Amino acid sequence: MTASAETPSSGSSRSSGSLLYDPKVRSIFFQVALILAVLLFFGWIVLNTMANLRARNISSGFDFLGNTPGFQTVTTLGTYLMDVSGRAITYLDVLKVGLINTLLVAVLGIVTATILGFVIGVFRLSNNAVLYGFSTVYVELLRNTPLLLQIFFWYFAALRAPWVPDARGKVSFFWDNFHFNITGLYGPYPLPQTGFGATLWALVIGLILTFVMRWWAKKRQDATGKQFPIFWGAVGLILGLPLLVFLLTGAPLRWEAANFVQEGPVLRRGFQKGEGMLIIPELIALWLALSLYTAAFIAEIVRAGILAVNKGQTEAAHALGISQSKNLRLVVIPQALRVIIPPLTSQYLNITKNSSLAVAIAYPDFFSQVQISLNQTGRAIELIVIAMLVYLTFSLITSAIMNYVNSRMKLVER
Amino acid sequence: MKSLLGGAVSALVFGLAFGATAAQAAPGDTLREVKARGELVCGVTQGLDGFSLQDSEGNYGGLDVDYCRAVAAAVFGDASKVRFRPLSSKERFEALKSGEVDVLARVTTWSLSRDTQLGVIFAATNFYDGQGMLVPTSLGVTSAAELDGARLCTNTGTTTELNITDYFRSNGLSFELIAFEKSDEAASAYEAGRCDVYTSDASGLAAKRLTFANPSEHVLLPEIISKEPLAPAVRQGDEQWLNVARWTHFAMLNAEELGIASGNVDQILEEQRALAAGSTGNQEIQRFLGLGDDFGAAFGLPKDWAYQIVKQVGNYGEIYDAPRGPGGALGLERGLNALWTNGGLQYGIPVR
Numbered sequence: 001m002t003a004s005a006e007t008p009s010s011g012s013s014r015s016s017g018s019l020l021y022d023p024k025v026r027s028i029f030f031q032v033a034l035i036l037a038v039l040l041f042f043g044w045i046v047l048n049t050m051a052n053l054r055a056r057n058i059s060s061g062f063d064f065l066g067n068t069p070g071f072q073t074v075t076t077l078g079t080y081l082m083d084v085s086g087r088a089i090t091y092l093d094v095l096k097v098g099l100i101n102t103l104l105v106a107v108l109g110i111v112t113a114t115i116l117g118f119v120i121g122v123f124r125l126s127n128n129a130v131l132y133g134f135s136t137v138y139v140e141l142l143r144n145t146p147l148l149l150q151i152f153f154w155y156f157a158a159l160r161a162p163w164v165p166d167a168r169g170k171v172s173f174f175w176d177n178f179h180f181n182i183t184g185l186y187g188p189y190p191l192p193q194t195g196f197g198a199t200l201w202a203l204v205i206g207l208i209l210t211f212v213m214r215w216w217a218k219k220r221q222d223a224t225g226k227q228f229p230i231f232w233g234a235v236g237l238i239l240g241l242p243l244l245v246f247l248l249t250g251a252p253l254r255w256e257a258a259n260f261v262q263e264g265p266v267l268r269r270g271f272q273k274g275e276g277m278l279i280i281p282e283l284i285a286l287w288l289a290l291s292l293y294t295a296a297f298i299a300e301i302v303r304a305g306i307l308a309v310n311k312g313q314t315e316a317a318h319a320l321g322i323s324q325s326k327n328l329r330l331v332v333i334p335q336a337l338r339v340i341i342p343p344l345t346s347q348y349l350n351i352t353k354n355s356s357l358a359v360a361i362a363y364p365d366f367f368s369q370v371q372i373s374l375n376q377t378g379r380a381i382e383l384i385v386i387a388m389l390v391y392l393t394f395s396l397i398t399s400a401i402m403n404y405v406n407s408r409m410k411l412v413e414r
Numbered sequence: 415m416k417s418l419l420g421g422a423v424s425a426l427v428f429g430l431a432f433g434a435t436a437a438q439a440a441p442g443d444t445l446r447e448v449k450a451r452g453e454l455v456c457g458v459t460q461g462l463d464g465f466s467l468q469d470s471e472g473n474y475g476g477l478d479v480d481y482c483r484a485v486a487a488a489v490f491g492d493a494s495k496v497r498f499r500p501l502s503s504k505e506r507f508e509a510l511k512s513g514e515v516d517v518l519a520r521v522t523t524w525s526l527s528r529d530t531q532l533g534v535i536f537a538a539t540n541f542y543d544g545q546g547m548l549v550p551t552s553l554g555v556t557s558a559a560e561l562d563g564a565r566l567c568t569n570t571g572t573t574t575e576l577n578i579t580d581y582f583r584s585n586g587l588s589f590e591l592i593a594f595e596k597s598d599e600a601a602s603a604y605e606a607g608r609c610d611v612y613t614s615d616a617s618g619l620a621a622k623r624l625t626f627a628n629p630s631e632h633v634l635l636p637e638i639i640s641k642e643p644l645a646p647a648v649r650q651g652d653e654q655w656l657n658v659a660r661w662t663h664f665a666m667l668n669a670e671e672l673g674i675a676s677g678n679v680d681q682i683l684e685e686q687r688a689l690a691a692g693s694t695g696n697q698e699i700q701r702f703l704g705l706g707d708d709f710g711a712a713f714g715l716p717k718d719w720a721y722q723i724v725k726q727v728g729n730y731g732e733i734y735d736a737p738r739g740p741g742g743a744l745g746l747e748r749g750l751n752a753l754w755t756n757g758g759l760q761y762g763i764p765v766r
Binding site: 056057058059070071072073074075152155156159160166167182183265266267268273281282359360361362364368371372374375376378380 | 503504507508511527530531532533553554555560561562563564565567570575576579580588589590591592593594595596599600602603606607608610650651
């Protein structure tokens with residue numbers, strides 16, 4: 001007995017005596033060794049790359065970002081926000097222009113693809129043969145053809161459509177406020193005047209008040225069971241309040257119309273650069289292609305999500321006397337979203353990454369600007385590192401937002 | 415993203431990151447590799463009439479293609495031992511640097527920054543080109559000075575976008591530049607009316623115009639706004655291979671200057687061989703055809719390297735005016751590409 005009781009204790013005292021056999025020390029040792037090995041590996045890669053670059057007389061470094069590029073970027077939201085005309089720009093500006101353009105097309109694409117995807121997804125479950133047939137053909141056609149092909153299709157379909165006038169002509173609609181021709185879609189551009197800030201503040205206050213109202217309404221419902229029309233309250237606070245302030249301050253917003261000229265030298269005719277709002281056909285084609293393509297995938301995700309909610313849930317809701325619309329809003333959709341959101345996140349990431357196909361149709365997105373800069377400077381490694389970091393950041397931010405939404409939506413477990 | 419990037423860029427990045435430092439080309443490396451492989455790998459365009467284009471049977475033809483064949487003829491004595499590797503304009507330098515191709519004969523403009531910063535070196539100008547502008551005749555424009563406010567289509571990854579920006583800025587003309595990844599899309603967008611002007615190398619414009627539905631509705635403006643010496647390039651560090659690339663072109667020029675063509679080279683060789691036995695005859699031709707001293711050995715080529723080039727491929731005039739060359743396919747005059755004796759810039763460096 002005593003011998004057997006002593007053996008383990010003496011064993012453990014021996015192991016604590018020798019660090020070599022302490023499992024804790026050992027695990028720390030191996031982790032530190034692994035980290036060192038990884039650091040050494042990457043350090044070797046960096047040093048080796050630099051040595052190779054030097055040996056091959058290839059200039060390297062990030063100093064080129066301050067150089068002036070000898071090319072111009074087509075007018076887009078990016079060039080407008082960065083105000084590139086009439087000043088010396090750098091490669092850094094060129095990349096920023098691309099960044100803004102990528103964000104623009106990604107956000108536009110995500111919004112339209114989501115709306116369209118939900119509509120088509122619901123159609124896929126419809127009992128109406130026309131809606132069902134249309135949505136099935138839509139999904140199968142767009143999901144099974146390459147995206148690049150679709151981008152070319154929409155781009156050249158838009159450019160070559162017989163009803164699109166050339167650069168010297170126009171088609172106007174919405175009481176002559178909007179126009180289009182082959183160079184793009186033109187509309188009035190809002191120019192805020194002094195005093196417009198009050199409207200923006202009203203919007204911020206409206207948003208804050210909406211959250212306060214929601215909190216108050218929930219508290220009241222918990223206490224008294226009375227419901228408050230939150231939706232109409234939110235509309236009033238977010239839209240109504242700023243509108244009221246806007247009108248009271250004397251509508252301090254001027255709309256700059258697109259300027260169409262019919263006289264003068266032939267190349268000066270048509271819409272004038274820098275007046276009014278312009279959406280170039282490259283953006284329209286890319287936006288359309290990205291939204292339509294991704295909507296097909298989102299439709300299938302939505303269909304799967306709705307089908308995942310057991311029929312018994314609806315029957316139970318009806319048995320409790322809950323109306324059809326409330327059943328959808330309070331029972332079916334919250335449960336379906338739990339299934340929908342994770343794969344939806346992947347689709348949002350895909351839109352951002354697929355927007356790099358823009359270079360094929362001359363939309364100056366981030367990747368296209370990287371490629372042009374790469375060609376003119378030859379700094380392949382530096383620019384590709386920048387591009388990877390930017391797309392990684394985009395993707396991580398998108399995932400972070402969607403993970404937050406997902407955590408709000410998931411089943412609250414007790 | 416990956417597909418757009420092309421394998422070449424990632425190959426370069428990977429190669430630079432993991433490759434050993436000693437991997438830089440040293441004199442003799444390339445020729446040894448090419449001989450060991452048994453074929454030359456030549457980087458060409460993805461399809462440009464007059465320079466490198468595949469026909470319906472997959473056979474390559476054009477000025478750059480014939481240049482590559484001439485290099486193969488010089489190295490192997492067999493012009494068919496060459497594999498063509500179509501490259502986009504942005505992957506071309508990476509493909510050359512990473513060793514994917516041995517020679518880059520891809521209508522590439524020779525410039526200072528490319529010679530000094532990219533790790534490549536240009537051999538010799540095999541086509542003197544210049545950037546031109548194509549406009550629809552319906553605009554009624556006859557000179558570039560009338561192009562104020564024009565929308566320009568071009569393709570990226572070239573000196574083209576730099577030249578056109580320079581030209582419009584220095585002439586105080588406003589413009590909008592729409593840059594496509596590939597010239598096919600740039601030309602289609604121009605043809606559809608997205609732009610008023612399509613700008614590229616004049617030879618390329620002539621080739622593209624032939625593919626339009628109505629070539630006669632487009633006109634090349636008289637202004638040539640840049641010097642575009644199109645030259646084959648090799649990797650830096652291997653001077654022996656640079657000499658092979660450079661002298662292949664000079665050999666074709668010298669052949670034309672000496673009046674030697676693929677049709678008469680055998681006859682001339684026999685005549686001169688007979689004369690050389692008596693120490694008379696045209697010394698220049700004898701040196702050129704390898705009847706005198708062995709010039710080839712000094713840069714790793716057989717003694718009859720120049721003979722093989724002319725016999726199997728032809729002289730410069732022949733490949734220029736070949737049915738699929740710039741003269742035959744595009745109807746381009748010799749112009750700057752005429753021999754110096756005819757008022758052009760092509761000048762064969764003496765073989766001695």
